[in-house]
Amino acid sequence: MPDVLNFHFEVDGDDFKSAGHASFICKKNLRQLGISPEIIRRVSIAMYEGEINMVIHARGGSADVNVYEDCIEIILADKGPGIKNIKQAMQEGYSTATDNIRSLGFGAGMGLPNMKRYTDYMDIKSTVGEGTTITMKVNFE
Amino acid sequence: MKVKDLANSDLFTAITLPQGDREINGVYVGDLLSWVMGRAQSDNAWVTIMSNINILAVASLSDTSCIILAESVKLEEEVIKTAMDKEINILSTNMDIYNTAVYLSKVI
Ligand SMILES: Nc1ncnc2c1ncn2[C@@H]1O[C@H](COP(=O)(O)OP(=O)(O)OP(=O)(O)O)[C@@H](O)[C@H]1O
Ligand SMILES: [Mg+2]
Numbered sequence: 001m002p003d004v005l006n007f008h009f010e011v012d013g014d015d016f017k018s019a020g021h022a023s024f025i026c027k028k029n030l031r032q033l034g035i036s037p038e039i040i041r042r043v044s045i046a047m048y049e050g051e052i053n054m055v056i057h058a059r060g061g062s063a064d065v066n067v068y069e070d071c072i073e074i075i076l077a078d079k080g081p082g083i084k085n086i087k088q089a090m091q092e093g094y095s096t097a098t099d100n101i102r103s104l105g106f107g108a109g110m111g112l113p114n115m116k117r118y119t120d121y122m123d124i125k126s127t128v129g130e131g132t133t134i135t136m137k138v139n140f141e
Numbered sequence: 142m143k144v145k146d147l148a149n150s151d152l153f154t155a156i157t158l159p160q161g162d163r164e165i166n167g168v169y170v171g172d173l174l175s176w177v178m179g180r181a182q183s184d185n186a187w188v189t190i191m192s193n194i195n196i197l198a199v200a201s202l203s204d205t206s207c208i209i210l211a212e213s214v215k216l217e218e219e220v221i222k223t224a225m226d227k228e229i230n231i232l233s234t235n236m237d238i239y240n241t242a243v244y245l246s247k248v249i
Contacts, residue, residue: 017219020198024227027202037183037204044202045178052195105191110175117179 005033005067011051011078013060016104022063023048033067042118042138043072049111050076050134056101057081058132071120074136082128090116090124142249144207144230147186152244153209156216156231157224163206168245170238174199181205186249188241194220200229207231209245211238 007029009022027044047063054061058080066073083089090112097107116122121137145161147153155161169181170188174195181187183204189196192214200208207230210216214233216224224231234241 017194019195020202023202024198041183041202041204044204048198048202049175049178052198104193104195105172105174106195108173108175110173110179114175114179 004069007065007067009063009065011054011060011063013055013058016055019052019055020048023051026063026065029065030067030072035067035072039072039138039140043074046115046118046122046136046138047074047076049114050074050136052106053111054078054080056097056106061131070141071137071139074119074138075133076136077131077133079131082130082132083124083126084128086124086126144186144232147207147248148230148232150248152236153232153234156210156221156233158230158232159225159228160206160230163230165206165245165249168242168249169205170242177205178203186245188238188245190214190238192216192220194223196220197224197227197229201227209234209241211236211241 011022030040058078061078064075092113093109095107095109101107119136120139123135126132142165144163148155165186166184169185171177172189172191177199181203184206186207186209187205188209190212210233213235
């Protein structure tokens with residue numbers, strides 16, 4: 001599967017206010033490529049949830065978006081604390097967010113379920129103390 | 142109904158209106174951001190009392206047609222400026238969330 005295009009973003013872990021910026025720029029880029037709004041929306045939602053998780057839970061990381069002929073792949077990688085129990089983390093309502101974070105409207109425990117819901121493929125690789133890499137794909141058809 | 146039509150009614154005030162021609166095709170109500178992200182539909186009006194800057198990314202990426210701040214919730218200047226940059230419509234009303242939703246169900 002040849003790479004058609006790659007967008008790379010560094011996601012700042014300290015900057016809560018600009019969290020979501022990588023997803024916003026990515027959305028703009030995908031629009032310029034003439035990709036359908038529904039596909040862009042699914043990619044945007046999945047990427048944003050992953051991006052904000054890296055900011056809240058992992059002190060930042062990186063995001064790579066690869067546009068292939070048949071799908072868009074999103075790879076989010078961080079060197080945060082890792083996820084001990086992935087199955088538990090994937091459950092709707094599970095969250096370790098602090099009160100401070102919750103007061104901003106986060107911490108419903110719906111981010112990972114949203115990522116699953118809006119993508120055709122999702123894989124989480126995580127090692128406690130080392131970090132987390134999440135790969136997602138949204139198919140064009 | 143278009144966002145600008147709602148902005149012109151007596152019960153709502155436009156805080157930002159860079160895309161007034163956007164159509165409102167339904168309504169989603171909620172304050173928990175990842176619920177909104179997962180459940181709001183494209184072109185919905187999103188009614189909330191949340192006012193921190195993260196609402197802008199949520200509105201933009203979930204593609205809602207406008208944010209409606211109920212209960213006359215105020216925004217910081219920085220949030221308003223960023224909303225203009227990101228071309229996000231924001232309206233304000235002094236109605237509470239319930240009455241905002243009831244009103245919207247009659248007019249859209
Ligand atoms: N990149 C990550 N690194 C470490 N832990 C993570 C990461 N992403 C998610 N988690 C863990 O998984 C839990 C569930 O994540 P999820 O995104 O579903 O909910 P949340 O971020 O807590 O709340 P919400 O997304 O609804 O605002 C988090 O509370 C956190 O403990
Ligand atoms: Mg989350």
